[in-house]
Amino acid sequence: MNIVEVIQDQVIKGVKTLYGADVAPEQAVVSPTRKEFEGNYTVVVFPFTRAAKKKPEMIGEELGAYLVQEVPELESFNVIKGFLNLVVADTYWAQLVDDIYEQTNYGLQPRNGRKVMVEFSSPNTNKPLHLGHIRNILLGWSAYKILDAVGYDVVRVQIVNDRGIAICKSMLAWQRFADGATPGSTDTKSDHFVGDYYVRFEKEFRAEYEAWQETAAAEKVYEAEKKEELSKAAFFKAYKDKYFNQYSELGGAAKEMLRKWEANDPATRTLWERMNQWVYDGFNETYEKLGVTFDRLYYESQTYLLGKQLVDKGMDSGTFYKKEDGSVWADLEDAKLDHKTILRSDGTSLYVTQDLGTAHQRYEDFGVEKMIYVVADEQNYHFQVLFEILKRLEEPYADGLYHLSYGMVDLPSGRMKSREGTVVDADDLVAEVIEEARLNSAERDTTADLSEDQRQDIIRKIALAALKFFIIKVHPKKRMVFDPKESVDLRGQTGPYIQNAYVRIQSVIRNAGQFDLVAASSYTGLNDEERELTQLLFGFPQLIQTAANEMDPSHIAAFCYDMAKAYHKFYHEHSILSAESEAARAFRLKLSMAVSNTLRTGMDLLGIEMPERM
Structure with a gap:
C-alpha cells in the first residue's frame, strides 16, 4: 500500500480502537493538505463525532497521536478545528525519489487484458479539418494514451462521413465551376481544394436564392405561406432550407446527384471516389503533422445500411x-x-440506425468492452438515445458506452462558420502557431549553434505543444477560446512553459557531467520545495487513473503545469550542482531526473513531445 492507503487503513483501525466504531472507507477521506497549513495529508474528523461523542478538535488530537504511533512514515501532526494535518517523514519522500528517479515508465500500469475503442475525428469529406476537429482529435488521442497507460488495449477508429448531400454539393460545384482544375494544377492542398468548392456551392446558392426572392414566384410563396406578420427578410431567412428542397435549381441538381450515387451511377461514383481521395490525402497530411494515427477507418458509405x-x-x-x-x-x-x-x-436509415449497426459491427470486429465516442456536445441527445437503445437491445457492450462530450472552440474574433468559409483550417492554425513559435525563438536566439533542421524540429515541437496543451488544459465540457499568441507564452500555463522546465533539467544533467548519486542516501532535512515536488511525484500514478476514470485529460495537463511550476521555483531557490553538500547535490540530481521522466511521460499522455533544447 502507498502512504495514503496506509493512512486511510489506520484511520479506520484507529476509530475502531479509540471509539469502538466501524468506519467505511468513504468516511476516512485522506486528501492533500492545503498549502497554507503545515502537513502533507489531511484527515477530516467530523464524520467521527457521533461515534466518539467528542469535539472534533479532541478527536483530531487523539487520532493524530494514534496515527503517528502506528505509522512509522508519519513524523508529526497538527489539528486545525476538525482537520487533522499529518506530516510525512522526509525519509519516506527520499525513498520515493530513490525508487523512481530512473523509471521512464513511472505511473504506467501493466496490461489488464481488457480492450476499449476510442472513436475520434470522424470528419466530413466536403471540407478540410478545422479548429473544432483539432479539439476532437487531441481529446481522442489523449484519451487513447491515458487508457493505454492504465493497461487497456486501445483500438483507435474514426468513421468518415463520406456520403450525403453536403458531399454532393462539393462535387456539383466542381463539375460546374472548376473547368477541370485539380489540387495539383492549382497547387492547393487537396482537402482545401475540395472545401473551396463546398464554399463555392454555398456562394452560388445564396446568389440564386437572393435573385429568386425578387421574382413573382417568391412573392406568391410569401403571401401563401407566411403564418404571421413577418417581414419578407425574416420570412425568407427562415425559408432557405425549404427553398433548397422545393425550388432551387442547384438544390435539385445536388439531390439528383445524391440519387445517382445511391443508384450506383458509374460516372457519379467515379467523381465521388476521385474527390474523396483528394480529401483523404489532405487529411493524412494533417494527421501526420499532429502525430495522430488510426487502427481502423470506417466509412459511412459502407455503414449507412447497417443497423x-x-x-x-x-x-x-x-x-x-x-x-x-x-x-x-x-x-x-x-x-x-x-x-x-x-x-x-x-x-x-437515419443516423441512429447506422450508429446502432456500426456499434455492433465494431464489437464483432474487435470484441471491445468499452466504446468511447469523442463528439461535440451538439450531439448529446443523439448519444443518450443511441446508448439507451443499445441497452434495451441488451447488446453485450452496452454498459461500456461513453460519450466524451466537448464544447465548441472559438477564436478571439468569434465563432466559425463552415458554409461561409470563415472556418479556421487546421493546417492554417498549425502554421500560425509554428510562426509564433519561430518568432519567439528568434527573439531568444538560444539555439544558434544547432543546424537548421534541428532548430526547425525544436520550433515544431514547441508549436505543437503550445497548440495541444492550450486546448487540452480546458475541461472537455467547457466551451473555449483559442488564442495562438497566448498559447506560446513561456511564462503562462502553456505547453512551452512546461517544456522549458524539462529543458532546464536536461541542461542541469548535461552540466553535471559524470556524477555519483550514492551520497543521496545520506541526505536529510528536505526543504519545502523538495517536499512539494516529491509529493507531486507520489500522486502521479493515481492522477492518471483519475483521468482515465473521468475521461478528462485536463487532469494530466494541470499536473504537468503544477510540476513544472514547482520545479522552476525549486531551481531558482536552491542550488543543485553547487549544493551545500555532496548528499544534497546527489539527491537534487535524482529528484531532477525523476521530475524530468515524469514530465516527459505526462506530456506524452497529451500527445506532446519534449525537446532537449529550446
Whole structure:
C-alpha cells in the first residue's frame, strides 16, 4: 500500500480502537493538505463525532497521536478545528525519489487484458479539418494514451462521413465551376481544394436564392405561406432550407446527384471516389503533422445500411414499434428521451440506425468492452438515445458506452462558420502557431549553434505543444477560446512553459557531467520545495487513473503545469550542482531526473513531445 492507503487503513483501525466504531472507507477521506497549513495529508474528523461523542478538535488530537504511533512514515501532526494535518517523514519522500528517479515508465500500469475503442475525428469529406476537429482529435488521442497507460488495449477508429448531400454539393460545384482544375494544377492542398468548392456551392446558392426572392414566384410563396406578420427578410431567412428542397435549381441538381450515387451511377461514383481521395490525402497530411494515427477507418458509405438487422431484433423484442406509415420508432419516454424514429416510412436509415449497426459491427470486429465516442456536445441527445437503445437491445457492450462530450472552440474574433468559409483550417492554425513559435525563438536566439533542421524540429515541437496543451488544459465540457499568441507564452500555463522546465533539467544533467548519486542516501532535512515536488511525484500514478476514470485529460495537463511550476521555483531557490553538500547535490540530481521522466511521460499522455533544447 502507498502512504495514503496506509493512512486511510489506520484511520479506520484507529476509530475502531479509540471509539469502538466501524468506519467505511468513504468516511476516512485522506486528501492533500492545503498549502497554507503545515502537513502533507489531511484527515477530516467530523464524520467521527457521533461515534466518539467528542469535539472534533479532541478527536483530531487523539487520532493524530494514534496515527503517528502506528505509522512509522508519519513524523508529526497538527489539528486545525476538525482537520487533522499529518506530516510525512522526509525519509519516506527520499525513498520515493530513490525508487523512481530512473523509471521512464513511472505511473504506467501493466496490461489488464481488457480492450476499449476510442472513436475520434470522424470528419466530413466536403471540407478540410478545422479548429473544432483539432479539439476532437487531441481529446481522442489523449484519451487513447491515458487508457493505454492504465493497461487497456486501445483500438483507435474514426468513421468518415463520406456520403450525403453536403458531399454532393462539393462535387456539383466542381463539375460546374472548376473547368477541370485539380489540387495539383492549382497547387492547393487537396482537402482545401475540395472545401473551396463546398464554399463555392454555398456562394452560388445564396446568389440564386437572393435573385429568386425578387421574382413573382417568391412573392406568391410569401403571401401563401407566411403564418404571421413577418417581414419578407425574416420570412425568407427562415425559408432557405425549404427553398433548397422545393425550388432551387442547384438544390435539385445536388439531390439528383445524391440519387445517382445511391443508384450506383458509374460516372457519379467515379467523381465521388476521385474527390474523396483528394480529401483523404489532405487529411493524412494533417494527421501526420499532429502525430495522430488510426487502427481502423470506417466509412459511412459502407455503414449507412447497417443497423437494419438490429431493427428486426428490436421489433421482435418489443423494443421498437411500427406506425401505420411503416416507420419504426422507439418509445423512450420512461428515460425522458421522448419517441425516436429508427427507420423512415420508406425503409431508409437515419443516423441512429447506422450508429446502432456500426456499434455492433465494431464489437464483432474487435470484441471491445468499452466504446468511447469523442463528439461535440451538439450531439448529446443523439448519444443518450443511441446508448439507451443499445441497452434495451441488451447488446453485450452496452454498459461500456461513453460519450466524451466537448464544447465548441472559438477564436478571439468569434465563432466559425463552415458554409461561409470563415472556418479556421487546421493546417492554417498549425502554421500560425509554428510562426509564433519561430518568432519567439528568434527573439531568444538560444539555439544558434544547432543546424537548421534541428532548430526547425525544436520550433515544431514547441508549436505543437503550445497548440495541444492550450486546448487540452480546458475541461472537455467547457466551451473555449483559442488564442495562438497566448498559447506560446513561456511564462503562462502553456505547453512551452512546461517544456522549458524539462529543458532546464536536461541542461542541469548535461552540466553535471559524470556524477555519483550514492551520497543521496545520506541526505536529510528536505526543504519545502523538495517536499512539494516529491509529493507531486507520489500522486502521479493515481492522477492518471483519475483521468482515465473521468475521461478528462485536463487532469494530466494541470499536473504537468503544477510540476513544472514547482520545479522552476525549486531551481531558482536552491542550488543543485553547487549544493551545500555532496548528499544534497546527489539527491537534487535524482529528484531532477525523476521530475524530468515524469514530465516527459505526462506530456506524452497529451500527445506532446519534449525537446532537449529550446
